[in-house]
Amino acid sequence: MYEKPLPVIDPESQPYWDALKQHRLLLKHCRACERFHHYPRELCPHCHSDDLEWKQAAGTGRIYTYTVARRPAGPAFKPDAPYVVALVELDEGPRMMTNIVTTDVESVRIDQRVTVQFDDVTPEVTLPKFTVSPV
């Protein structure tokens, strides 16, 4: 039984979470300014255009910053501690909150290259997480 918080999926986020179930990471892309953003919005946060489309992300990026959670974010995360919470900067530009999956939390560094992996935590929800790419 998965006890950690799950996303409360809404009409706007449904396509994002549906794609993750199929192990695809989607980003919103703006046809007007040609920039990507995350999380998905109705208006482009860069140029405020409504001319947006979904595009599949490459699933690669680098660690922009991170922390090792020694104290968990509530009891459900306690068995995982210490674990790595990170902001990954995707190669398309946007940053996303995620975990770096590793057996050695001390080895994680800013700027390490990372690749997405898909964690099917329930039949309904797949969380995108990242692993450090082989050098």
Add this chain to the structure above:
Amino acid sequence: MKKREAVIVGVADVPLQNGKVTESLSVLQVQARAARDALKDAGLSMGDVDGLLTAGMWGVPGPGQLPTLTLAEYFGITPRYMDATNIGGSAFEAFVAHAATAIEAGRCDVALITYGSTQKSEKSRNLAGRPSVLTMQYETPWGMPTPVGGYAMAAKRHMHEYGTTSTHLAEIAVATRKWAQRNPAATMRDPLTIDDVFASPMISDPLHLLDACLVTDGGGAIVMTTAEHARALGRPPVYVRGYGESNTHWTMSGMPDLARLTAAEIAGREAFRMAGIGHDAIDVAQIYDSFTITVLLTLEALGFCKRGEGGAFVSGQRTAPGGAFPLNTSGGGLSCCHPGMLGIFLLIEAVRQLRGECGERQVQNARTALVHGTGGTLSSGATCILSRS
């Protein structure tokens, strides 16, 4: 010359013992006592209040969803100006600005700002994230200890870009404790060293337990009116010389630059421009210290030092008593009190310094003070520049 000039004329906070209100009180009682005492300090009474500004985290879901309505009813007043803008702990610096604008425009004559929390007595705080709905569905599922993890990620990034160290951060905790030792009302007054900070448990790398603020109860109130009214009351006015506010994000992935406090840059620039003074004119500063890194980032953003030089700025106990830059003279959120939202307590301490009421921790000849609040997770910023003349 302005026809009506807004001033702060009364302040009060409720006494704490071991971080808790001294008797068992509801969060409404806490605010009523603070309001009563601040109005007494101003030489005014509740019946004079026609502007009410408040924000908090109490009574949600429930009456706290409409806090000005709840408090106006509870206080037995019918305000003609209200503001419940909740931008986090910086709301109170924004309230001083908003009240000043309202008073100067004639929208109200006596504005009351209140805050209350009984989080320590209720044991209501933990590190769990916010409900995983709307924007937070893209943040909460990954288990960032909240809020410390966001500050930790900012600290990591600042260390990466500028070589800032854990010693730099600990300098801030130690200096702030030295001020608390001079404040009989402060919660934590035992001596503290940099090694003590390092010896405290690591919560979320690179932040130790003693890089984090306290979790306490607390209540405070501020009364504002016109300078003319203050003179008639015979109370020493504190003038509001400049202010500004801004916000950049709430989820951490939305923060434009984790090594830079953009909201504070905007708020501070506006406040200094309005006040028409330079940084050298600031005699004492009260800067939101939810975590040590918050202070370091804010000092840079406000322009007291260059970006990346915050570590050097705070080194050698420069912000401690006797140092060149008196900072968080009550003991701040790190050592005095931190009841969830700190902003009002920074303002109260600044007013007391400008009035010369601070006893052993008094900054000699403090004429001009800067107060900066931070809200959300390094999200919003609001600056006030106050002076006694």
